[in-house]
Amino acid sequence: MTERDSRRTQLIEAAARLVSRGGVAALSARNVAAEAGMSTKPVYSAFGSMEALLRAVVTEGFDRLEQRIVIGPSADPLADIATLTAGYLEFARTEPALYAVMFGISSFGQAPAIPRAELVPDRQRTFDRITDNFQRAIDQGRIQSTRASTLAYRWWVIVHGFATLESAEFIGRERGGERVLEPLLVSLFVGEGDDAERARESVAAGVASSALR
Numbered sequence: 001m002t003e004r005d006s007r008r009t010q011l012i013e014a015a016a017r018l019v020s021r022g023g024v025a026a027l028s029a030r031n032v033a034a035e036a037g038m039s040t041k042p043v044y045s046a047f048g049s050m051e052a053l054l055r056a057v058v059t060e061g062f063d064r065l066e067q068r069i070v071i072g073p074s075a076d077p078l079a080d081i082a083t084l085t086a087g088y089l090e091f092a093r094t095e096p097a098l099y100a101v102m103f104g105i106s107s108f109g110q111a112p113a114i115p116r117a118e119l120v121p122d123r124q125r126t127f128d129r130i131t132d133n134f135q136r137a138i139d140q141g142r143i144q145s146t147r148a149s150t151l152a153y154r155w156w157v158i159v160h161g162f163a164t165l166e167s168a169e170f171i172g173r174e175r176g177g178e179r180v181l182e183p184l185l186v187s188l189f190v191g192e193g194d195d196a197e198r199a200r201e202s203v204a205a206g207v208a209s210s211a212l213r
Helices: 003-024 029-036 041-047 050-069 076-095 097-104 117-138 150-169 173-191 194-205
Strands: none
Touching: 003 029, 003 041, 003 050, 003 097, 029 041, 041 050, 041 076, 050 076, 050 097, 050 117, 076 097, 076 117, 076 150, 076 173, 076 194, 097 150, 117 150, 150 173
16 A cells, blocks of 8 residues: 555545544544644545545445445355344444435535435445345245345335434334344345244344344
8 A cells, every 4th residue: 555545544534533423514624634643735635625535434434334244154144134234233323423424314514415326336335245145045945035136125224214213212222123123124034935933033143142132
C-alpha cells in the first residue's frame, strides 16, 4: 500500500468513526482531519469533496458489515442464515449511526443523497450471501421455492425491519431476538416448505452463541 493509499484509508476510517459516534452532522473536513491526526489538506487532496468522502464511508460501512457476516458454510444452510442474521443485527446494534446512513434511514445532512445505483454493488455482497444459502437449502430440498433471490429479499425485509424497530426502541433488545426475530425466521423457513421442528432446530443452532441471545 502506498503512502497515499494508507492516508486515504486512515481518513475513511476516521470519518466512519465520526459517523458512528455522532451521525453525519459530525462529518466535516476539520473533524475528520482531527480524528485522523492530520491537517485538512489531505481530506480534499484524497477525495476532492466531502460528498466523495461520504460515499467512501458508506462503502467502509458495508465492508465492516461484510466482516461481521463472513462465515464458513456448514452442512445446514438455514442455520447459516440464522448466524448471518445475528452478525447483521450485531452490526446494526454496534454501529447504529453508520448503519442508518448506509441504508438511507439517517439524513445525509447538507451532502446530497448518494444515488441508489452507487450503493447497489456494496449492498449486493450481503444480499448474495443470503441468496447463496437459500439456494443451498433449495438444492437440499428443505425449501420448495425456486427463487432464492426472492427469499433473500423477504429475509432482508424481516431483519432490516427488526433492526430498525429495535434501534428506535420499539422492540426491547433483551428478549426481542428470542420473542420476535427468531420466530419470524422459523415462519419464513416453514412457509417456504421446511419442516417446522427442523426449522426451529436450525435457527436455534445458528443463534446459540450469537448476538441474538
